[in-house]
Amino acid sequence: MSFKTSDNPRHTNSWYAATANDKRVRPALQEDLETDVCIIGAGFTGISAAVELSERGYRVVVLEAERIGYGASGRNGGQIVNGYSRDLQTIASRYGQEKAVALGAMSLEGGEIIRSRVSTYNIDCDLIPGGFFAAFTDKQIREMEAHKRHWEQHGHGGLEMVSKQEVSRYVSTDRYAGGMIDRLGGHIHPLNLVVGEAAAAENLGARIFEGSRAVALEDGERPIVRTERGSVRSAYVLVCGNAYLSPLLPEIHGRMMPVSSQVMATEPLEEGLVQSLLPANYCVEDANYILDYYRRTADNRLLYGGGIGYGGHDPKDLTSVIRPNMLKTFPQLKDVRIDYAWSGNFALTLTRIPHMGRLSDKVYFSHGDSGHGVTTTHLLGKILGEAVAGHAERFDIWASLPNLPFPGGKTFRVPLTMLGAWWYGLRDRHGL
Numbered sequence: 001m002s003f004k005t006s007d008n009p010r011h012t013n014s015w016y017a018a019t020a021n022d023k024r025v026r027p028a029l030q031e032d033l034e035t036d037v038c039i040i041g042a043g044f045t046g047i048s049a050a051v052e053l054s055e056r057g058y059r060v061v062v063l064e065a066e067r068i069g070y071g072a073s074g075r076n077g078g079q080i081v082n083g084y085s086r087d088l089q090t091i092a093s094r095y096g097q098e099k100a101v102a103l104g105a106m107s108l109e110g111g112e113i114i115r116s117r118v119s120t121y122n123i124d125c126d127l128i129p130g131g132f133f134a135a136f137t138d139k140q141i142r143e144m145e146a147h148k149r150h151w152e153q154h155g156h157g158g159l160e161m162v163s164k165q166e167v168s169r170y171v172s173t174d175r176y177a178g179g180m181i182d183r184l185g186g187h188i189h190p191l192n193l194v195v196g197e198a199a200a201a202e203n204l205g206a207r208i209f210e211g212s213r214a215v216a217l218e219d220g221e222r223p224i225v226r227t228e229r230g231s232v233r234s235a236y237v238l239v240c241g242n243a244y245l246s247p248l249l250p251e252i253h254g255r256m257m258p259v260s261s262q263v264m265a266t267e268p269l270e271e272g273l274v275q276s277l278l279p280a281n282y283c284v285e286d287a288n289y290i291l292d293y294y295r296r297t298a299d300n301r302l303l304y305g306g307g308i309g310y311g312g313h314d315p316k317d318l319t320s321v322i323r324p325n326m327l328k329t330f331p332q333l334k335d336v337r338i339d340y341a342w343s344g345n346f347a348l349t350l351t352r353i354p355h356m357g358r359l360s361d362k363v364y365f366s367h368g369d370s371g372h373g374v375t376t377t378h379l380l381g382k383i384l385g386e387a388v389a390g391h392a393e394r395f396d397i398w399a400s401l402p403n404l405p406f407p408g409g410k411t412f413r414v415p416l417t418m419l420g421a422w423w424y425g426l427r428d429r430h431g432l
Contacts, residue, residue: 003338003339003340003341004018004339004340005018006018007023008020008023008067009023009025009067010025010066010067010070010211011066011067011069011070011074011191012070012074012075012342012343012344013340013342014074014075014191014263014265014340014342015265015297015301015303015339015340015342016069016074016075016078016189016190016191016192017074017191018340019189019192019299020191020192020195021124021192021195021196022192022195022196022199025067025210025211026064026068026208026209026210026211027209027210027211028209028210028211028212028227028229028230029063029209029212029227029229029230029231029232030229030230031230032230032231032232032233033061033207033230033231033232033233034232034233034234035059035060035061035207035232035233035234036053036058036059036060036234036235036236037049037053037058037059037060037061037234037235037236037237037238037388038060038061038062038063038223038225038232038234038236038237038238039060039061039062039063039237039238039240040063040214040217040225040237040238040239040240040241040245041062041063041064041239041240041241041242041244041245042062042063042064042067042068042069042070042194042198042208042210043069043070043071043072043073043074043194043240043242043244043377044073044190044193044194044197044373044374044377044378044381045240045242045366045367045377045380045381045384046062046064046238046240046381047062047068047073047194047197047198047201047381048113048197048377048378048379048380048381048382048385049238049240049381049382049384049385050062050197050198050201050206050208050381051117051197051200051201051204051206051381051385052381052382052384052385052386053206053385053388053389054201054204054205054206055204056385056389058388058389059205060201060205060206060207061206061207061208061209061232061234062198062201062206062207062208062209063209063212063213063214063225063227063232064208064209064210064211064212065211065212065213065214065241065244065246066210066211066244067210067211068194068195068198068208068210069190069191069194069195069198070244071242071243071244071344071345072242072243072244072344072345072346072347072373073190073191073194073373073377074190074191074194074344075190075191075263075342075343075344076190076261076263076305076344076346076373076374077187077261077263077283077285077293077294077295077303077305078187078188078189078190078283078295078303078374079131079185079186079187079283079285079293079295079374080110080111080114080131080185080186080187080188080283080374080375081131081182081185081285081372081374081375082107082108082110082111082156082182082184082185082375083107083151083372083375084103084107084352084353084354084370084372084376085352085353085369085370085371085372086351086352086353087147087150088100088103088104088107088150088151088154089146089150091103091353094351095401099397099400099401101154102394102397103397104153104154104155105154105155106379106394107151107154107156108155108156108184109378109379109382110374110375110376110377110378110379111184111185111186111375111378113378113379113382114127114188114193114374114375114378115127117197117200118188118193118196120200121196121197121199121200121203123192123193123196123197123200124192124196125188125189125190125192125193125196126187126188126189126192126297126298127186127187127188128186128187128188128281128283129183129184129185129186130181130182130183130185130186130280130281130282130283131181131182131185131186131187131282131283131284131285132162132170132171132179132180132181132182132280132282132283132284132285133179133180133181133182133284133285133286133287134167134171134175134176134179134284134285134286134287135176135177135178135179135180135286135287136175136176136177136286136287136288137177138177140177140287141161141177141178141179143287144161144179144180144287145161147180148161148180156184158182158183158184158185159180159181159182159183160180160181160183161178161179161180162178162179162180162181163178164176164177164178166178167179168279169279169280170278170279170280170282170284171277171278171282171284171329172276172277172278172279172330173329173330175328175329176286179287181282185282185283186283187282187283187295188374189297189298190374209227209230212227212228212229212230213227213228213246214226214227214246214248215227215228215248216248217237217239217248217249217363219359219360219362219363220362221362222234222235222362223236223237223360223362223363225237235362236362236363236364236388237362237363237364238363238364238365238366238384238388239252239359239363239364239365239366239367240365240366240367240381240384241367242256242346242347242367242368242369242373242377243256243258243259243345243346243347243367244258244345245347245367249359249365251359252355252359252365252367254405255349255350255355255368255403255404255405256347256348256349256355256367256368257347257348257349258345258346258347258348259308259345259346259347259348259371260307260308260314260343260344260345261305261306261307261308261343261344261346261371262305262306262307262314262315262318262319262321262322262341262342262343263303263304263305263322263341263342263343263344264303264304264305264318264319264322264323264326264338264340264341264342265297265301265302265303265304265338265339265340265341266301266302266303266304266333266336266337266338266339267301267336267337267338267339268299268300268301269300269301269302269336270300271300273332274296274300274301274302277296277302277330278295278296278302281295281296282295283295290306290307290308291306292304292305292306292322292325292326292329293305293306294326294329301339302326302330302333302336304322304323304325304326305322306321306322306325307321307322314343318341318342318343319338319341323338346369346370346371346373347367347368347369347370348368348370348371349367349368349370349403350403350404350405351401351402351403351404352370352371353368353370353401353403354366354367354368354369354370354376354380354398355367355368355401355403356380356383356384356395356398356399357399357403358399364384364387364388364395366380366381366383366384366398368403380398383395383398
């Protein structure tokens with residue numbers, strides 16, 4: 001199957017890259033610079049930190065190995081999903097009620113940061129409110145009801161249960177037994193969001209260099225980050241490479257696993273058809289362990305994602321998993337052309353909780369958002385900026401959460417994780 005191609009250099013061939021508002025390529029670093037903060041990685045985490053620090057008056061340099069939003073930040077499903085990859089009940093049972101309360105108080109902030117920056121900096125990224133979580137079974141509905149009760153204890157009032165009869169208000173399919181809407185969720189064009197935020201940081205004085213992979217980090221009183229043709233000496237370094245971070249720092253790289261997910265975009269659909277599929281224009285994700293997620297785009301395509309590849313491995317045919325799933329949901333699309341198909345890696349931790357910490361007094365890091373990165377990266381990027389500015393209270397809460405290596409090391413972590421995913425997928429298929 002052949003797909004349309006993008007004219008956006010060094011980006012994956014996605015619908016996002018093809019429809020980006022700003023396709024200019026920033027220059028590579030070719031000099032030795034001095035600055036306040038050097039950030040490695042121009043995805044959501046790094047750019048969120050750059051905006052926060054630039055707003056506070058810090059001199060910021062961002063080094064990106066490829067392009068702004070090259071990784072998961074510019075390839076994901078574009079859904080604003082509040083919270084974390086593990087619910088607050090799980091966080092309380094693992095780390096104690098005090099930590100759950102603290103993380104619960106931050107759990108809506110990522111979405112708030114996105115909406116605030118879109119408004120403040122007039123970022124054109126197709127921001128649409130509303131998300132729908134779809135349940136296949138009564139068990140999943142009961143879990144959503146419990147989830148809703150617990151969220152409401154932490155101040156989240158935007159949730160509402162949806163009966164089977166009401167599903168058609170949000171998605172036209174007979175697959176679901178009900179679900180839950182989140183009025184504080186929503187969807188965006190993620191590449192346009194991160195590129196728009198990068199432009200905002202630049203307008204505040206930040207400097208962003210693309211094609212500038214960090215090849216060495218020399219720690220010290222003023223650490224130095226070296227690229228192939230330049231260097232940056234700074235008071236602080238923030239490492240925000242996530243799943244696309246090279247093995248430059250094994251103490252970080254070895255505690256996360258790249259996991260791929262596949263996404264495709266249909267040809268533009270007749271307006272009446274796409275509105276009939278998703279009448280409220282909410283984004284949708286289902287409640288299975290290996291889930292499907294989908295939404296409308298501004299140009300009336302259906303963007304549909306799913307599938308998973310532990311270790312970052314992709315199927316030979318990117319649509320082999322997700323197109324059949326799309327047709328189970330919307331069989332009326334059987335003759336619709338797929339214009340774009342792509343994959344992207346996100347960083348998974350063993351705990352499925354983001355990992356933040358210090359490699360030294362001057363080098364901080366954040367990674368491992370485990371599939372909930374659109375909102376969480378914005379929150380954690382802001383918190384990195386706060387920590388540099390001397391307000392590390394929230395950073396220290398995250399840094400205190402234990403992060404464990406995957407069992408089996410690099411050799412066996414993938415097959416062991418696949419075995420666990422197979423087990424949970426089996427439970428989903430049998431409604432257990």
